[in-house]
Amino acid sequence: MIMSESFDRHKLGNKSAIKVSFEFFPPNSEQMETRLWQSVKKLAPLKPEFMSVTYGAGGSTRERTCNTVVKMAQTSGLSVAAHLTCVDASKAQVNETIESFKAAGVKHIVALRGDPASGIAGVYKPQGDGYAYSSDLVRAIKADREMLVSVAGYPERHPQSHSWQEELDNLKRKVDAGADQIITQFGFEAGLLIDYQERVRAVGIKIPIIPGIMLQPNFEGLARMAKMCGTSIPKWMFELFSGTKDDQTTRQLLTASVVAEDCGQLQEAVFSRFHFYTLNSADFAYATCRLLGVKPAHEVAQ
Numbered sequence: 001m002i003m004s005e006s007f008d009r010h011k012l013g014n015k016s017a018i019k020v021s022f023e024f025f026p027p028n029s030e031q032m033e034t035r036l037w038q039s040v041k042k043l044a045p046l047k048p049e050f051m052s053v054t055y056g057a058g059g060s061t062r063e064r065t066c067n068t069v070v071k072m073a074q075t076s077g078l079s080v081a082a083h084l085t086c087v088d089a090s091k092a093q094v095n096e097t098i099e100s101f102k103a104a105g106v107k108h109i110v111a112l113r114g115d116p117a118s119g120i121a122g123v124y125k126p127q128g129d130g131y132a133y134s135s136d137l138v139r140a141i142k143a144d145r146e147m148l149v150s151v152a153g154y155p156e157r158h159p160q161s162h163s164w165q166e167e168l169d170n171l172k173r174k175v176d177a178g179a180d181q182i183i184t185q186f187g188f189e190a191g192l193l194i195d196y197q198e199r200v201r202a203v204g205i206k207i208p209i210i211p212g213i214m215l216q217p218n219f220e221g222l223a224r225m226a227k228m229c230g231t232s233i234p235k236w237m238f239e240l241f242s243g244t245k246d247d248q249t250t251r252q253l254l255t256a257s258v259v260a261e262d263c264g265q266l267q268e269a270v271f272s273r274f275h276f277y278t279l280n281s282a283d284f285a286y287a288t289c290r291l292l293g294v295k296p297a298h299e300v301a302q
Contacts, residue, residue: 026064045296085114155196186214190265
């Protein structure tokens with residue numbers, strides 16, 4: 001059964017406090033560019049807190065990320081956040097990128113250590129004098145700059161963390177360095193994120209925690225992504241999507257249902273902010289926002 005006993009769609013009536021944000025990646029083709037800006041255009045009227053643009057390992061998308069961030073800010077009129085990693089870059093190169101974002105008017109950076117070329121479970125080594133930890137990157141961004149900094153949180157622990165103590169110690173270092181809010185890795189069990197928040201609060205970390213919501217109807221691709229990230233997929237999801245490989249319509253409907261229930265349960269557990277990993281497609285994010293009561297600005301004004 002998809003819907004849990006605790007989930008009551010009628011409780012989704014009071015949505016005044018709900019805030020959303022959307023994540024995109026810089027396009028690498030004309031077709032993807034068109035899709036990106038169509039998605040931005042559709043989602044902008046929902047007045048998200050911010051839209052973020054990812055940053056390839058080692059600065060592989062540095063120019064495209066910066067160009068996308070600037071254009072997005074100019075065309076949407078919204079706050080835009082740029083992702084930044086430490087991978088395969090010296091301190092000087094990272095600092096130069098921070099300054100280039102600042103010069104472009106970016107006031108929010110999502111600071112990530114980044115994954116080595118071998119994958120998230122691989123051994124990370126900084127390049128030369130490069131930043132070794134995301135906490136170092138946070139500190140560098142905050143140095144003499146008025147910037148909002150988001151960092152990553154892992155409700156099921158980062159694949160390289162050996163214990164919850166290690167995981168929370170690392171998170172606390174990022175917070176002590178100046179992090180302003182936490183955006184979590186995606187997941188599919190609301191209870192895991194609720195437990196994560198309790199763990200984080202128990203060690204004295206009080207900054208906001210924003211659940212990351214994945215919107216991916218390709219279940220095989222989702223399973224591969226989850227494995228790389230150390231995210232578990234519950235048995236019921238495998239059963240739910242079984243036999244739908246060649247039925248795109250059903251997959252989309254099931255994805256929308258799963259996402260809506262997840263957000264509904266998290267909302268009932270007093271989460272009021274959601275960060276959607278859009279994969280540069282607006283439909284699932286837009287539909288879920290409507291279910292959560294987030295409406296386009298022109299409708300709210302009526």
